[in-house]
Amino acid sequence: MTDKPKTILIVEDEKDILELYTTILTNAGYSVVSAEDGEKGLLKAKTEYWDIMLLDIMLPKLDGLGVLKAVKDNLDTKNKKIILLTNLGRESLITQGFDEGADAYLMKSELNPDQLLDEIKKVGG
Amino acid sequence: MEINPLSYFFTTNKNAELIKQATKELYSKNLELIKERRRLDKVLNSVRDGIIGFDKFGRISIFNQFASNLFKLDPDKVLEKEINSVVTFRLNGQKIDIFKDSFKVPQPQYMNSESLDYSLTVSCAKSSKEIFIALSVSIVDEDVLGQEVILSFYDLSEFKKLSDLKTDIISITSHELRTPMTVVKNYLWMLVNDKKDKLSKVQSGYINKAIQNSGRMLSLINDMLNVSRIEQGKLMFVLEKFAIQDEIFSIKDDMEARKGDKKIKLIFTVPKTPIKIYSDKVKFSELIVNLVTNSIKYTNEGEIELSVTAKPTTILVQIRDTGVGIPLVKQKELFVKFGRLNSSFVDSAKAGGTGLGLYISKQYVDGLGGKIGVISEGEQKGSIFWFEIPIKSKIESEIVDSSKNTSNKLK
Incomplete structure (x- = not known):
């Protein structure tokens, strides 16, 4: 545990969910960077340091799959871990997300804080 | 004269x-x-159904007032014309030759939501405006030359509009309800699991009750959403490889919490070596949650045992309880939508929930290419709910959005 804390980039347009996840992750010792739409998310993905991205699929301006594709097309970021955030009923989008190289997905309504942290640990956080 | x-x-x-x-x-x-x-x-000409008759050569012999109003056609001008040149029938979007294939069209016995399980439309051959209908076909006369047939159909447009509206309302409100509920549940969880500021025993008890109930509310919302997806034909699956033990043990605490004060022993008989299957992880957990919760509901005391058997190409999950049991005649109704509502056997209000769990479970298992069922020797003799799904699920293209192929990259 001597590693410096990992940085999580959260891209999520629902403010309450964004605040919730930021609190959970900061309490657990992670650094958090966040964005509220796809375009800003992509910009932060390129300009700021991060290790793991929590990426909502339904986003304004540029949707999660668009962000995912751009991040995976970029040599600097293509090996970073991406966890898709979604809700019931978006299954076809998750399958597309996996095809584009996402590492895992989480159903927001099914999730407890400890499960969120577990999933982040699983992908290497 | x-x-x-x-x-x-x-x-x-x-x-x-x-x-x-x-x-x-x-x-x-x-x-x-x-x-x-x-x-x-x-x-x-006074019935509110469209009636069209055609002779052994497919020529229109009857075209009643309702049909002519519906299609804005003059009955005198269509008589003797070939039926397919006047009206076009479509079953699930596919054009059908009503002269040759009228008996291949499903004919609902009663007017109910089943009439909307498939889409049968009719339109005037010259217009693209399609009308949703329920059709009934009868033969007037039959010989070597062919059949003289009468088609009568009921206009389902309003019915369909209302049904779609209902589905949309459920879908939209559920979406809107879900986010705030998710946020509430998570903060409560953080409150009770905060390691720095410990709550008193009584306080944690209160909050745990609040967490359980917000969880229940979320699963009700998800049930409603699931049913609206099923009705829209939009139930989809995400296939990936996972160890079933991970899923089963992650819900164990939740199940313990759900049984509350009931004197029930929960037993999980699951092989130690990881059983990896290629299936839908979330739906697999939901299936188990649905069946175990169901058993908890109908068991007052005793035990509930979940066991898993790995077979060469499938896995069998069984949930055995010592609960109220199910009389044989009621067993078929269980997996039907709102099956419980029609059953005098169960006090619906006391049982709680939407009564949709088993219906949704059946849709999941069907979608994954498996089977689901119940074994019970009768009232007060307990039940065994079971489902068996393939170790490697293949989803039919019509269920999964096939714009992309299911990935093999999943590990």
Whole structure:
């Protein structure tokens, strides 16, 4: 545990969910960077340091799959871990997300804080 | 009125009286027929159903008022025309030759939501405006040349509109309810699991109750959403490889919490070596949660045992309880939508929930290519709910959005 804390980039347009996840992750010792739409998310993905991205699929301006594709097309970021955030009923989008190289997905309504942290640990956080 | 002069002519004949009698009878029979014909016409043109008849060659013989209003066609102009050149029937979007294949079209026995399980539409051949209908087909006469057929159909447009509206409302409100509920549940969880500031035992108890109930609310919302997805034909699956033990043990605490004060022992009999399957992880957990919660609901005391058996190509999950059991006659109804509502056997209000869990579970298992069922020897004898799904699921393209192929990259 001597590693410096990992940085999580959260891209999520629902403010309450964004605040919730930021609190959970900061309490657990992670650094958090966040964005509220796809375009800003992509910009932060390129300009700021991060290790793991929590990426909502339904986003304004540029949707999660668009962000995912751009991040995976970029040599600097293509090996970073991406966890898709979604809700019931978006299954076809998750399958597309996996095809584009996402590492895992989480159903927001099914999730407890400890499960969120577990999933982040699983992908290497 | 040509009969009267004729009968007059025959009065000179010695059989005149007989002929006169016969003519009189013929006359009144004819009058009867005319009346009968008028009655049929009235019936045909006053019903609120479309009625179209065609002869053995597919030529229109009947085209009632309702049909002509619906298609804005003059009945006199379509009579004798070939039926397929006048109206077009489509079953689930596919054009059908109603002359040849009228009996291949599903005919609902009653007007209920099942009439909307498939989409049958009819449109005037010259217009693209499609009307949702329920059809009934009957043969008037049949010989070597073919069949004379009558089609009668009920306009489902309003029914369909209302049903779609209902589905949309459920879908939209559930979406809107879900986010705040998710946020509430998570903060409560953080409150009770905060390691720095410990709550008193009583306080944690209160909050745990709040967490359980917000979880219940979320699963009700998800049930409603699931049913609306099923109704829209949009139930989809995400296939990936996972160890079933991970899923089963992650819900164990939740299940312990759900049984509350009931004196039930929860037993999980699961092999230690990881069983990896290629299936839908979230739906697999939901299946288990649905069945175990169901058993908890109907068991007052005793035990509930979940066991998993790995077979060469499938896995079998069984949930055995010592609960109220299910009489044989009721077992079939269990997996039907709102099956419980029709059952006098269960006090719906006491059981709680939407009563949709088993219906949704069946849809999941069907989608994954498996089977689901129940074994119970009767009332008060407990039940075994089971499902068996393939170790490697293949989803039919119509269920999963096939714009992209299912990935093999999943690890």
